[in-house]
Amino acid sequence: MAGLFGSAASTSTSNTIGDLKNDVAVSNPPEDTISDLTFSPTADILAVSSWDKKVRIYQIAGNGASEGKHIYEHDAPVLSVDFSKDGNKLVSCGADKQAKICDLQSLQTVQVAAHDMPVKAARFFELPNSNGPMLVTGSWDKTIKYWDLRSQAPVGTVTCQERVYSMDVRNSLLVVGTADRYVNVINLQEPLKFYKTLQSPLKWQTRVVSCFPDASGFAIGSIEGRCAIQYVEDKDSGSNFSFKCHRDAPSGNITDVYSLNDISFHPQHGTFSTAGSDGTFHFWDKDAKHRLKGYPAVGGSITATTFNSSGTIFAYAVGYDWGKGYMGNSPNYPTKVMLHPIQGDECKPRPSVKKR
Structure with a gap:
């Protein structure tokens, strides 16, 4: 049987x-520049949002071929996309x-929410007593x-300390990362109050927060090439740690440091990816505190990543992330979405070594 994308041999190495x-x-x-990527939970359908004000929806075939299925526009750059749990809404x-x-x-397409300033993130969630997906x-x-899709007014509003830079939802866990390094944890059973507020353990601006698949915690990425693993409950806080990634080897007294732009968790294994403005992505096992795989630079900053629902495809967007300002851009800078077939043990956790 041919592997995904035809010739992918499953080599364990x-x-x-x-x-x-x-x-x-x-x-x-x-x-x-591509701002966000998301796969449907029910099919290999990929949605892509971009600074060109458009949302594009692609059908991805088993051999990696892609076909554009739909495109629609906003009045300004689009910053985030997310599918509903049943895959029927984006x-x-x-x-x-x-x-x-x-x-x-x-x-x-209908407008369902409005704010006084740009909307950085939108996520679907479902509550046990709700009659459908909430936003x-x-x-x-x-x-x-919070929005009930049948109503034009928000059903609830929570004021944060600062501008929202990143947000993620898993089950009843909502994590909101803001400017000034605040991170707010909300239990969606009590959506109008903060369950916990902390300052990021990372010293510099938060770029991304991403919930664990089991909703027991979340990962944080910052502009200084660091990632932090945080558990929600204090009883698990001994497992919290942070590590360096997306940095070049020191040259003399100088180390080039790159922004960690996105973190995506593998839907089955609970391992995760980091991707950054150095143009590389890596797969990690947080429980073993171990890097599983690192990949060569792809020729431009990686601005967004996601796994498909079966965990067989890792999609990553290459484009200019404005990390070097206006002067760093050029007409030749690549803008593309790449599909990486997950082969063998690339994303599988390492067998744990039992301590005696």
Whole structure:
């Protein structure tokens, strides 16, 4: 049986350097920097949001071939996308201060949320007593708002300490990362209050927060090439740690440090990826505190990543992340979405060594 993308042989190797030779580019990519990627939970359908004000939806075939299925626009750069649990709806939000939902069956798009400033993140969630998916949006206006999709007004608003930079949901866990390194943990059973607030253990600006698949904690990435693993409950706090990644080897007294732009968890194994403006991605096992694989630079900053629901495809976006300002950009800078087939033990946790 041929592996995913045709020729991918499942080779088990202890080598920690992975290869990119089977990676496939998505056809007809966005025309400007890609801000977010998300796969449908029910099919290999990939949604891509971009600074070109568009959301693109692709069907990904088993051989890695991609076909554009739908495209729709916002009035300003789109910053985030997320699928509903049943895969029937896609939410997108952005610098036009609103969130829209696209129905994947009818391909109709409606505005469902509004803020006073750009909306940085939008996530679907479901509560036991709700009659369908709910939506939470986080904005640079320093608020998060909850939306019932049948109502035009928010059903709840929580004011944060600062602008929302990143947000993630898993089960009843909502984690909100803001400016000034605040991290707010909310139990969605009590959505209008902070269950816990902490300052990031990392010393510099938060770029991304990402919940563990089992919702017991979350990972934080910052602009200084560091990642922190944080558990929600104090009883687990002995397992909290942070580590350096996305840094070059020191040269004299100088170490080049790169922003960690995205963190994605493998849906089955609970291992995770980090990707950064150095153009590399790595797979990690947080329980073993071990790097599973590192990959060569891909020729541009990696701005967003995601796994498909079966954990067989890792998608990553290559594009300019504005880390070096206006002067760092050029017409030749690549903008593309790549699909990396997960082979062998690339993302599998290492067998734990029992301590006697």
